[in-house]
Amino acid sequence: MRILSGIQPSGALHLGNYFGMMRPAIELQEQGEAYYFIANYHSMTSLFDAAERRKNTLDVALDFLACGLDPKKSVFFRQSDVPEVTELSWLLTTLTPMGLLERAHSYKDKVAKGISANHGLFAYPVLMAADILIYDSNVVPVGRDQKQHVEMTRDIASKFNEQYGQTFVIPEPRIRDEVALVPGTDGQKMSKSYGNTIEIFGEEKATRKKIMGLVMDSRTPAEPKPDAEKNVAVQLLKLVAPPEVAKDFEDRLRTGGLGYGDLKKALFENYWNYFADARAKRAELAANLDYVNGVLKDGAARARALAQQVLKRAKVASGLD
Numbered sequence: 565m566r567i568l569s570g571i572q573p574s575g576a577l578h579l580g581n582y583f584g585m586m587r588p589a590i591e592l593q594e595q596g597e598a599y600y601f602i603a604n605y606h607s608m609t610s611l612f613d614a615a616e617r618r619k620n621t622l623d624v625a626l627d628f629l630a631c632g633l634d635p636k637k638s639v640f641f642r643q644s645d646v647p648e649v650t651e652l653s654w655l656l657t658t659l660t661p662m663g664l665l666e667r668a669h670s671y672k673d674k675v676a677k678g679i680s681a682n683h684g685l686f687a688y689p690v691l692m693a694a695d696i697l698i699y700d701s702n703v704v705p706v707g708r709d710q711k712q713h714v715e716m717t718r719d720i721a722s723k724f725n726e727q728y729g730q731t732f733v734i735p736e737p738r739i740r741d742e743v744a745l746v747p748g749t750d751g752q753k754m755s756k757s758y759g760n761t762i763e764i765f766g767e768e769k770a771t772r773k774k775i776m777g778l779v780m781d782s783r784t785p786a787e788p789k790p791d792a793e794k795n796v797a798v799q800l801l802k803l804v805a806p807p808e809v810a811k812d813f814e815d816r817l818r819t820g821g822l823g824y825g826d827l828k829k830a831l832f833e834n835y836w837n838y839f840a841d842a843r844a845k846r847a848e849l850a851a852n853l854d855y856v857n858g859v860l861k862d863g864a865a866r867a868r869a870l871a872q873q874v875l876k877r878a879k880v881a882s883g884l885d
């Protein structure tokens with residue numbers, strides 16, 4: 565089984581990225597051949613600062629390695645180190661109906677938010693399809709918001725196979741229900757673009773302040789809260805605390821007697837402990853950038869060798885040989 569996923573270097577990674585995509589991806593590296601990459605080409609559709617892209621790319625590499633991506637088990641690389649993917653993207657784009665792209669939620673959401681769209685943003689799902697298809701991927705671990713993109717990939721691959729003969733493996737999204745949508749500090753989906761994130765490796769004071777600032781309702785501590793499971797702090801606590809600890813806090817909130825301040829304090833402490841080992845590992849890696857760059861370089865060479873084979877297959881099938 566080949567597993568593939570990517571993440572854009574478009575800002576600091578947060579709990580939504582970690583629980584929705586990174587942790588499932590890291591767990592899957594035990595079950596097959598995993599290919600994980602930093603989607604720096606994709607980041608060009610919304611980030612226009614070269615220095616920032618360079619810094620974010622390194623940060624994503626450090627974050628992923630610190631959280632447990634093991635370069636002995638997974639191939640880890642930068643998207644742009646395999647330029648073949650842009651060539652395959654062109655082949656796919658010619659079989660992608662305009663209507664398919666016009667229906668993309670993520671594109672429509674961005675336009676609705678007033679972002680002025682460039683052609684790259686519109687064509688984003690086609691490049692993503694190329695990312696997935698060029699490695700003959702079977703399984704794509706992502707958060708729920710990426711499901712439609714993987715479905716579009718399936719459509720495009722089937723079309724190519726019908727038109728030019730069996731060429732591509734049809735991939736499947738792998739979405740974990742329990743973490744498909746991690747809520748942000750405002751209760752909406754946690755997202756870099758909503759400014760409601762809790763970073764994985766946030767600075768201690770600032771993150772404590774953010775968590776203590778979570779907005780709660782005005783019910784008194786004594787009041788029972790039958791809707792305790794909807795509380796954002798409870799939902800996040802379930803992710804970072806041992807299950808019995810999270811359950812105890814949820815029960816106390818439900819029956820009454822637990823103040824929101826104490827709940828938030830527990831959330832911060834459990835969050836901080838949850839990432840303690842990864843934080844130490846990240847500091848070590850940051851002091852050893854030659855190692856990190858070596859991992860990416862080695863990953864690129866391995867990914868590229870496979871990509872070249874699959875691209876060749878697609879070119880032969882479509883008469884470009």
Ligand code: ADP
Nearest residue numbers: 580581584585706707744745746753754755756
């Ligand atoms: P953002 O919305 O912050 O820009 P990305 O679009 O870069 O995040 O997402 C990177 C990965 O993390 C994707 O697989 C996405 O599905 C996952 N992800 C992002 N936010 C969440 C969330 N709040 N809950 C679950 N998964 C998420």
Ligand code: TRP
Nearest residue numbers: 569570571572603606692695696
């Ligand atoms: N679109 C994904 C996101 O924003 C990133 C991505 C690019 C990706 N190419 C991919 C994810 C291929 C999975 C597979 O999160």
